Amino acid sequence: MPVIDPKLKTVVVARINDAVITEYDVASGLERAYDPHRDTKGKVRLLPNEQVDLRQVVIDRMITRELLYQEGTRRSITISDEEFETALQISMQGYESIEHFAAVLDLQGQTPDDFKLQLRRDLITNKVAASVVEGRRQDISNEDARTYYDQHRDQMQGPETRHLLLIEVALDRYAEPAEEKAAQKLISPCTGGAKQFMQAFEAKKVPPGMACSDLGFMTRGQYHPLLDSVAFRMQAGQVSRVVRTEEGLNVVYVKNVLEEGCIWPLEDIVENLKKTIYDMQSVEMINDFVKELRRNSKVLINDPDTEQRLAEEK
Numbered sequence: 001m002p003v004i005d006p007k008l009k010t011v012v013v014a015r016i017n018d019a020v021i022t023e024y025d026v027a028s029g030l031e032r033a034y035d036p037h038r039d040t041k042g043k044v045r046l047l048p049n050e051q052v053d054l055r056q057v058v059i060d061r062m063i064t065r066e067l068l069y070q071e072g073t074r075r076s077i078t079i080s081d082e083e084f085e086t087a088l089q090i091s092m093q094g095y096e097s098i099e100h101f102a103a104v105l106d107l108q109g110q111t112p113d114d115f116k117l118q119l120r121r122d123l124i125t126n127k128v129a130a131s132v133v134e135g136r137r138q139d140i141s142n143e144d145a146r147t148y149y150d151q152h153r154d155q156m157q158g159p160e161t162r163h164l165l166l167i168e169v170a171l172d173r174y175a176e177p178a179e180e181k182a183a184q185k186l187i188s189p190c191t192g193g194a195k196q197f198m199q200a201f202e203a204k205k206v207p208p209g210m211a212c213s214d215l216g217f218m219t220r221g222q223y224h225p226l227l228d229s230v231a232f233r234m235q236a237g238q239v240s241r242v243v244r245t246e247e248g249l250n251v252v253y254v255k256n257v258l259e260e261g262c263i264w265p266l267e268d269i270v271e272n273l274k275k276t277i278y279d280m281q282s283v284e285m286i287n288d289f290v291k292e293l294r295r296n297s298k299v300l301i302n303d304p305d306t307e308q309r310l311a312e313e314k
Contacts, residue, residue, distance in 0.1 A: 004028055006109055013059060015300040016066045021059065028108070029058040036221060059303055064286075065125050067293040072124040079123045087123055088116070094246065132289045133282045140274040148277055149266050156264050163255040163268075164215040164223075164231055165201055171248035183249050186210060187242055190251045197239045197253045217258065217272055227252055 004027045011023035033054055034044045046054065095101040102112050149156060167190050171183045186207060190200045201212045215223065220232055230240050231252050240252040258264045266273075 003107060004031070004109055013301070013303050014063055015298070016063055017070060017297050017299075019066055019070065021062050021066065024109075025062060026055065026059055029062060030055060033058050056303075059301070063294075063299060063301075064290050065122075067290055067297060067299075068128045069121050069125045070297070071293060072128040075128070077124050077127050079120055079127075083123060084120060087119060091115075091119065129282075129286055133285050136285060137278060137281045140277045142270060142274070144277060145270050145273045146266060149273060153263065156266075156269070157261055159219045160232075160260040161217045161219045161258045161264075162231060162236075163217050163257075165197070165253040165255055166213045166215055166227075167197065167200055167210065167251045167253075168213070168247070169210050169249045171244075173246050183209070184242065187249045187251055191239055191241055193239055194237055194253065197251065201253070216275075217256075217269065 004024055006024065008024035008027055009022050012020045013023050013026050014021040034046070037044050037046050039045055044051070092098070092101050095104065105112060105115055167187065169183045169187045171180060175183070186209065190197050200210075206212060218228075218231075220228060222228070223231075224245055226245055227243055227250055230243055231254060234240060234252070234254045236254055236257045238254050240250075243250045243252070256268055258268060
């Protein structure tokens with residue numbers, strides 16, 4: 001992520017009761033939001049008006065999360081040491097060491113203490129959001145999915161997407177040759193074709209160190225770059241070779257391919273669609289809850305485009 005000028009921390013974009021969102025916060029959030037839209041050289045492939053729209057989304061999301069955090073504070077919601085340490089360890093996955101993690105934070109203008117403070121805030125915010133939907137969401141049936149599919153048929157298409165299954169064996173990048181040989185021996189049979197792959201994937205007892213994941217339908221750029229590149233060169237029903245990443249050894253199976261611009265058959269997307277509709281319930285409930293919080297809060301925005309859009313939504 002590009003280095004962001006620390007002076008932007010003094011430029012206030014929004015005030016939510018006694019808290020502020022700075023231009024530095026917005027710039028940091030935008031850089032993360034740009035990631036799916038970067039080409040292989042890192043250039044953001046968005047038109048100027050699309051970048052303005054994305055900026056508004058980022059600011060609105062920050063206001064939403066600040067309101068939820070303040071509600072958590074009002075409710076005296078806390079995070080246990082165990083919850084915090086678990087989340088911290090997950091956040092540090094993929095870094096070679098604590099020093100490497102700290103160095104990356106430094107490049108982003110953060111200290112480890114800054115990161116830990118934000119992590120604790122995020123965990124409290126997530127707890128409030130979870131409490132809003134807990135016990136209120138309804139299960140989605142196949143018939144519900146069919147009704148939504150029929151009513152939104154024009155949306156049942158998009159870029160090429162592939163249903164991917166993954167078998168992986170964790171292996172440190174600096175593993176000893178003997179350890180790597182053992183891992184290769186464990187995962188290599190999975191590359192023998194679709195039948196052998198599915199036998200391993202559906203086995204009732206998975207060997208220690210091996211994990212099987214149904215990644216669902218994915219478009220280009222949604223997963224690890226190397227695995228993404230391999231998967232999108234394969235046809236439906238094909239199994240990849242063993243692919244080495246920093247996390248370990250991987251074998252990918254392309255279960256199905258939905259072509260770009262074609263209406264996706266319901267039977268191919270029904271489970272994903274049910275999950276989408278289920279998640280939409282959460283979004284709607286949280287949005288309604290946040291609107292009420294906003295009505296009872298003092299929110300001032302010093303960003304003309306965002307301020308105008310929010311005023312129009314009232």
